[in-house]
Amino acid sequence: MSTVFIALQTNEETRPIVEAIIQDNPDCTVNEQPAMVKIDAQGKLVVRRETIEELIGRPYDLQELQVNLITISGNLDQTDDEMILYWNA
Amino acid sequence: MAVAAVKTYEFPPADTVDKFHGAQLLYIGWEDHLLFCAPFAFPFPPTMRFGDILAGVLPGVFGYHPDFAKIDWAKAEWFKSGQPWQPDADKSLAENGLKHKDVIRFRTPGLTGIKGSCS
Amino acid sequence: MDMQVAKKKLGLKERYAVMTRGLDWKPSYQKMEDIYPYMAYEGIKIHDWDKWEDPFRLTMDAYWKYQAEKERKLYAIIDAFNQNNGHLNVTDARYLNTVKLFISGISPLEYVAHRGFSHVGRQFPGPGPRVACLMQALDEIRHAQTQVHSISNYNKYYNGMHDFHHAHDRVWFLSVPKSFFDDAITAGPFEFMVSIGFSFEYVLTNLLFVPFVSGAAYNGDMGTMTFGFSAQSDEARHMTLGLEVIKFILQQDPANVPIVQRWIDKWTWRGYRVLTLVAMMMDYMLPKRTMSWKEAWEVYFEENGGALFKDLARYGIKMPDCAAQIALEKDHLSHQAWSTFYNYAAASNFHTWMPDEEEMAWLSSKYPNSYDKYYRPRMEFWREEAAKGNRFYNKTLPMLCQTCQIPMIFTEPGDPTKICYREVDYKGDKYHFCSDHCKKIFEDEPEKYVQAWLPVHQIYQGNCFPEGTDPTVEGFDPLAAVLKYYNLEFGRDNLDFDISEDKKNFAEWRGQATKNV
Numbered sequence: 001m002s003t004v005f006i007a008l009q010t011n012e013e014t015r016p017i018v019e020a021i022i023q024d025n026p027d028c029t030v031n032e033q034p035a036m037v038k039i040d041a042q043g044k045l046v047v048r049r050e051t052i053e054e055l056i057g058r059p060y061d062l063q064e065l066q067v068n069l070i071t072i073s074g075n076l077d078q079t080d081d082e083m084i085l086y087w088n089a
Numbered sequence: 090m091a092v093a094a095v096k097t098y099e100f101p102p103a104d105t106v107d108k109f110h111g112a113q114l115l116y117i118g119w120e121d122h123l124l125f126c127a128p129f130a131f132p133f134p135p136t137m138r139f140g141d142i143l144a145g146v147l148p149g150v151f152g153y154h155p156d157f158a159k160i161d162w163a164k165a166e167w168f169k170s171g172q173p174w175q176p177d178a179d180k181s182l183a184e185n186g187l188k189h190k191d192v193i194r195f196r197t198p199g200l201t202g203i204k205g206s207c208s
Numbered sequence: 209m210d211m212q213v214a215k216k217k218l219g220l221k222e223r224y225a226v227m228t229r230g231l232d233w234k235p236s237y238q239k240m241e242d243i244y245p246y247m248a249y250e251g252i253k254i255h256d257w258d259k260w261e262d263p264f265r266l267t268m269d270a271y272w273k274y275q276a277e278k279e280r281k282l283y284a285i286i287d288a289f290n291q292n293n294g295h296l297n298v299t300d301a302r303y304l305n306t307v308k309l310f311i312s313g314i315s316p317l318e319y320v321a322h323r324g325f326s327h328v329g330r331q332f333p334g335p336g337p338r339v340a341c342l343m344q345a346l347d348e349i350r351h352a353q354t355q356v357h358s359i360s361n362y363n364k365y366y367n368g369m370h371d372f373h374h375a376h377d378r379v380w381f382l383s384v385p386k387s388f389f390d391d392a393i394t395a396g397p398f399e400f401m402v403s404i405g406f407s408f409e410y411v412l413t414n415l416l417f418v419p420f421v422s423g424a425a426y427n428g429d430m431g432t433m434t435f436g437f438s439a440q441s442d443e444a445r446h447m448t449l450g451l452e453v454i455k456f457i458l459q460q461d462p463a464n465v466p467i468v469q470r471w472i473d474k475w476t477w478r479g480y481r482v483l484t485l486v487a488m489m490m491d492y493m494l495p496k497r498t499m500s501w502k503e504a505w506e507v508y509f510e511e512n513g514g515a516l517f518k519d520l521a522r523y524g525i526k527m528p529d530c531a532a533q534i535a536l537e538k539d540h541l542s543h544q545a546w547s548t549f550y551n552y553a554a555a556s557n558f559h560t561w562m563p564d565e566e567e568m569a570w571l572s573s574k575y576p577n578s579y580d581k582y583y584r585p586r587m588e589f590w591r592e593e594a595a596k597g598n599r600f601y602n603k604t605l606p607m608l609c610q611t612c613q614i615p616m617i618f619t620e621p622g623d624p625t626k627i628c629y630r631e632v633d634y635k636g637d638k639y640h641f642c643s644d645h646c647k648k649i650f651e652d653e654p655e656k657y658v659q660a661w662l663p664v665h666q667i668y669q670g671n672c673f674p675e676g677t678d679p680t681v682e683g684f685d686p687l688a689a690v691l692k693y694y695n696l697e698f699g700r701d702n703l704d705f706d707i708s709e710d711k712k713n714f715a716e717w718r719g720q721a722t723k724n725v
Contacts (some may be wrong), residue, residue: 002515007418009437034498035425035433036418063220063266066274067281069444070421070437071414073512075519076263076448080220089518092653093250093396102637102658104665114668116607116640118616118627124586126548127606127615128627132668150604170631190638192607192629207625208586 001043004074004085010037014068020051036070045074047083106189113189115182117147120196121207124154128192139185140178156200166196224265229258231335244333250396252468253461257334260456263448271343275350278438285434286358295365296721299427299495301714302705306493307359307432308368308558310420313385313485315355316376318439320389322348324404328397337456340449344405347442351435358435365717366710368557368701375557378672379694380663381485381549383613387660388482392475394656398457399471405450407475411516413443414508415483419501423494451516458523465524470652477530477645481612488545491571492563500574501542510535530645536621539578543571547583548617550590551602554687557696559705562591582624599704603687605664610639610657611646618642634658 006021008014014037021039022028028041039045052060062083074085092098106113113135118128129150133142143162151157167174170192176185187193202208218226235243247254288294298304322345329341363369376382392403421436454472457464487501499507509531517527546560553560563571568587571579590600606615620626621643630641634654641647650657666672670679673689691698700709 002518003511004515005512009441034422035437036422063264063270063274066264066266066441066445067277068441070440071418072444072447073414073515075451078220078264087515087519089521092655095245095249098655100655100659102635103660104658104662104669105637108669110670112668114665118607118629121625123544123547123582123619123625123627124589124600125602126544126551127617128629129604130607130664130668131604153600171629188638190640192631192638192640194629202586203589204585206582206585208582208589 002074002087002089003040003042004045004072004087005038005040006045006047006072006085007036007038007070008065009068009070010035011068016055017047017052017065017068020055021045021047024048024051038070041085044084044086046085049081104190109189113182113187115142115187116190116192117142117150118192118194119151120194121201122151122154122156124203124208125151128194133182135183135187136181138179138181139176139187143178154202156197156202159200160197164198166198168194168196220265223267224262227267227269228262228336228339232333240333244331246331246397247333250398250467252398252457252464254334254457255460257332257336259459260334260336261452262336262340263452264445266343266445268339268343271346275346278441279350279354282354282434282438286361286431289358289431289434290361293721294430295362296714296718297428297430301366301708301710302493302559302561303427303429303495304362304366304710304714305368305558305560305705306420306423306489307362307429308366309485309489309493310432311355311359311363311369312372312375312379312557313382314416314420315352315359316373317385317389318348318352318355320393321404322346322352324389324393324400327393328400331397337453340452344442344446344449347439347446351439351442354435354438358431361431365713367708368559368696371695374695378663379557379696380552380555381614383661383663385482385485387613388478391478391656398467401450401453402457402468402471403475403478405446406454407450407472408479409443409446410450410454411476411509411513412479412483413447414512415504416486417443418508419486419490419498419504422498423490426496426498427494454520454525455523458520458525462524469525472525473528473530473645474649474652476528477643477649478612480530480534481614481642481646484541484545484614487542488549491542491574492546492567497570502538502574505534505538533621533643533645537618539575540582540619540624543575543579543583544617544619547586548606548615551600552606553704554601554603554698554702555690557694557701559703559708559710561705562587562594578624594704594706601703605667607640608662608664609642609646610660610662611641611649613660613662614642616640616642 008017018037022030024046025041028039028045031038031040047062049060049062062078072085074087077084109132111134112132115131115133116128117131119125167176325341325345325348329338329345332338332341359369376386392400395403417436417440421433421440424432424436454468457468490501490504517525549556550560568584593600608615616627618628620628628643630644630647632639632647632650639650641650667690672693673679674692677689688698696702705711
């Protein structure tokens with residue numbers, strides 16, 4: 001299974017997002033680098049809007065993620081509720 | 090293969106010999122001495138004596154290297170386009186068969202750069 | 209009683225469909241091929257443009273909203289940076305040379321990318337890709353502008369950045385990134401998308417931005433870190449666009465596969481050669497290192513690129529052949545590159561230096577198979593000679609590769625002691641290459657690359673001196689004339705870091721910032 005990843009800037013806005021990603025992808029690996037946090041997962045990684053909303057206590061639009069996004073790897077599929085990164089092979 | 094283009098694609102090459110004011114390009118590399126990061130490019134007149142390059146040009150170019158002073162030119166091995174080749178120091182570049190953009194290299198047996206690292 | 213029912217908002221998928229589909233009309237008095245004249249000649253067949261989808265499903269209204277927010281954040285930080293004399297917070301003044309490399313080597317490419325995406329956006333008949341190209345064209349010009357703004361704060365204090373665009377079009381080594389992008393924008397729209405959108409953005413951009421930006425963060429450069437992250441947030445979208453482009457083209461027609469494979473092979477190699485500059489930046493120019501070039505290559509290309517090509521195998525696409533040679537070069541690339549800039553420090557717009565003992569120990573540990581054996585001896589020699597006042601300045605112009613335009617510094621795959629020479633005879637002239645891959649690229653399109661503006665040959669043709677220069681006068685100094693043409697000042701913008709005004713000024717200003725004088 002290939003690794004997918006998402007890297008976000010390290011800041012106050014992304015702290016709960018990273019927390020949400022860890023909750024929703026318990027097998028992921030969090031890799032803290034200077035000013036950025038890179039999260040690796042095997043084959044698939046899901047970012048769920050509801051989990052983030054529970055943590056920040058307000059409605060959240062997943063497209064807000066773009067502001068703090070550094071890089072991703074894998075095929076992407078984004079809807080109102082989820083952003084999924086995955087490899088098919 | 091050719092360039093995919095919407096119409097005839099023909100443009101003059103940038104480096105033909107006529108553009109070098111009577112000179113032709115010659116590239117020279119010294120094997121096993123990568124202190125000089127790459128072979129050199131020179132514009133020389135085709136009438137130039139090959140020996141004048143050895144005596145007049147190369148010392149200024151390669152002389153910084155401690156191995157340079159140790160070169161025994163009689164033992165130097167020459168290559169043109171990678172193939173063994175023997176220049177005649179008394180003849181001109183043209184008489185030595187050197188054409189525009191030819192590349193020659195020389196190997197100096199026994200000299201292998203700083204601490205034998207081919208630097 | 210009337211109840212006010214909130215109008216249900218459209219979901220993301222519906223919103224995207226509404227904003228990117230059915231926006232076109234069938235032309236009635238012009239032929240499609242006249243309106244989109246570049247769609248057929250590359251041989252790519254597209255049957256249904258609506259099959260294109262941006263997986264972020266970003267629409268223009270949302271685009272403006274988020275971009276505005278990124279700009280607000282960026283400029284707030286740039287202001288703070290200036291108010292706080294941010295330039296004095298970098299690790300040491302050697303770091304500034306990475307900024308010089310960036311502004312003269314990379315930022316002008318952002319602008320060319322803007323032009324490229326504007327062009328292909330105009331040429332694609334499908335509104336989906338056209339919208340995505342429009343966004344990317346805007347991103348790219350934003351990157352160029354924010355980089356110029358951010359780095360202008362360094363230009364106030366340090367040398368070598370004062371005329372970066374002029375330099376980009378002239379300075380010998382900058383012809384490497386310049387010709388790379390010129391090659392891409394002079395290709396057809398589909399090749400441009402594969403070259404820049406896929407090969408550069410998807411396969412290689414992580415190796416450009418992530419090391420530069422985290423390098424900046426690690427070295428106290430808040431200015432570069434901020435524009436870098438701001439730009440990088442767009443890159444994730446560009447990468448996604450690049451991947452979707454490839455999948456879309458491949459799915460449209462099986463005849464597209466071999467054409468796309470050839471482009472991937474070509475542009476992975478072309479892009480990798482440009483990254484030579486990043487390799488040496490990571491291993492030699494950052495006073496505080498983040499990871500080695502080799503480590504970055506392993507994470508971002510071998511691991512991530514490996515996953516990508518495994519995924520694309522179902523379309524019949526395979527890992528480019530050049531990956532094998534790149535794997536052999538990863539132990540050598542940065543050392544060969546830094547040696548080159550150390551050689552030609554008199555002709556560059558930034559300073560070079562030799563690593564100190566501790567830095568050499570780091571290089572030995574990161575490159576156990578190569579550094580001590582091949583590179584340490586030459587670097588120690590250079591360091592000792594410099595200490596004796598005999599710093600090496602190579603003043604003879606190097607032989608260049610016709611395709612990548614890099615001096616012929618690369619060694620034979622598998623033998624780091626021998627320069628790799630390759631040549632081709634074409635229409636009565638010889639052409640030389642640094643590698644089998646650059647040679648292959650030439651052989652596929654010789655008509656294109658015979659036109660290359662090779663800086664060394666241009667200098668010898670007399671085209672790189674200020675107007676009115678007479679190179680035949682007694683005592684003519686070609687280097688001085690070339691530097692004038694570059695608009696660089698000898699002794700200020702070039703030469704070794706150790707004797708630079710930058711080093712002296714930085715020490716003095718930092719002293720003033722940390723002590724009462």
